[in-house]
Amino acid sequence: MPIVVSMINWKGGVGKTSLTLHLAAGLASRHSKRVLLIDLDAQCNLSFLAVGLSRYVNHTYKSNGSTLKTIFDAYFERSKIKPKDVILSKNVRARADRVFTQVDIVLSHQELTLLDMKLAREKRSGRDHREETRFEIEKLSVIKNIIDEVSDNYDYVLLDCPPNVNLVTQNAFFASDYYVVPAIPDFLSTVGISQIAKYMDQFNQDYRSMWAYAGLSDNYVETKFGGIIFNMVDEYGGGPKDGHNQIMTSTAAQLGSGAIFKNYVTDGDGMSAAAQVNLPVFAFSDLPRSQQNAEKQANYMSRVVDEFHKRII
Numbered sequence: 001m002p003i004v005v006s007m008i009n010w011k012g013g014v015g016k017t018s019l020t021l022h023l024a025a026g027l028a029s030r031h032s033k034r035v036l037l038i039d040l041d042a043q044c045n046l047s048f049l050a051v052g053l054s055r056y057v058n059h060t061y062k063s064n065g066s067t068l069k070t071i072f073d074a075y076f077e078r079s080k081i082k083p084k085d086v087i088l089s090k091n092v093r094a095r096a097d098r099v100f101t102q103v104d105i106v107l108s109h110q111e112l113t114l115l116d117m118k119l120a121r122e123k124r125s126g127r128d129h130r131e132e133t134r135f136e137i138e139k140l141s142v143i144k145n146i147i148d149e150v151s152d153n154y155d156y157v158l159l160d161c162p163p164n165v166n167l168v169t170q171n172a173f174f175a176s177d178y179y180v181v182p183a184i185p186d187f188l189s190t191v192g193i194s195q196i197a198k199y200m201d202q203f204n205q206d207y208r209s210m211w212a213y214a215g216l217s218d219n220y221v222e223t224k225f226g227g228i229i230f231n232m233v234d235e236y237g238g239g240p241k242d243g244h245n246q247i248m249t250s251t252a253a254q255l256g257s258g259a260i261f262k263n264y265v266t267d268g269d270g271m272s273a274a275a276q277v278n279l280p281v282f283a284f285s286d287l288p289r290s291q292q293n294a295e296k297q298a299n300y301m302s303r304v305v306d307e308f309h310k311r312i313i
């Protein structure tokens, strides 16, 4: 069984997508893990980053290839799809001339937003309230069902979530064992974190009672908090600079020191230099610029990956 992790924060631009890709890359290259990435954001940033924009456009629009939308379309049409038709293998870029053999991806689609509204509107009438609750659970289980079908093939499934709590995102939570929160150590990013925990507690509670009411056989598995990963940290003299350090310390005081990854990722232009050519920073020597900065960020990222591997079990 893979460990399924949702990467979430209601704030955009904090590094959810970048960290999702780098965790996958690092778990594969440093720990020989098999990873499935699922891009749930209609902005498709993870998809573009992982396979490159032109390849994405070719696959999705020119060749009419499958994406996450195909999975939801099948749900609406009550038809069955084979996971291997929607999972792209050997497409996630590792180096200038190489792809990851152990990282697969389900690409996103810009129409996912429309699909979400359709999902919200859909109401199937059942014989009784219990059956209708089962239908509601089915609506939340679209992604979980696909993951269950390929559970022998992966050690981790990482879900890059959009910054909202709509039904597609709730599908991610419903499928996940953990949620991990990437955050920038600034005021606005961190005030939101306790909000996220509150929401997740509420979801767990709601899903658990729906599950019990529907009379399903096995138990509902809660989505546990996996920790906060600080990103874009500014350093001074070998540690986070004062302002960032204060926020990281006060977040730890508020949520408990165990709530925070000890390792973090620094701010630097290596990350954007790598993103520009659709590579992870681990491929720093293949970058046309900012190789040194990318190497530095790759070192920080490696430590985060190793800590993730130890914590998220």
Ligand SMILES: Nc1ncnc2c1ncn2[C@@H]1O[C@H](COP(=O)(O)OP(=O)(O)O)[C@@H](O)[C@H]1O
Binding pocket: 011, 012, 013, 014, 015, 016, 017, 018, 019, 045, 231, 232, 233, 265, 266, 267, 268, 269, 271, 272, 275
């Ligand atoms: N550690 C970092 N240092 C510098 N830039 C970063 C770092 N992490 C992410 N970025 C950049 O910040 C922007 C937002 O990151 P992204 O991962 O897309 O965030 P989100 O998914 O939360 O919206 C991107 O342009 C990305 O390249």
Ligand SMILES: [Mg+2]
Binding pocket: 016, 017, 018, 041, 045, 046
């Ligand atoms: Mg994103």
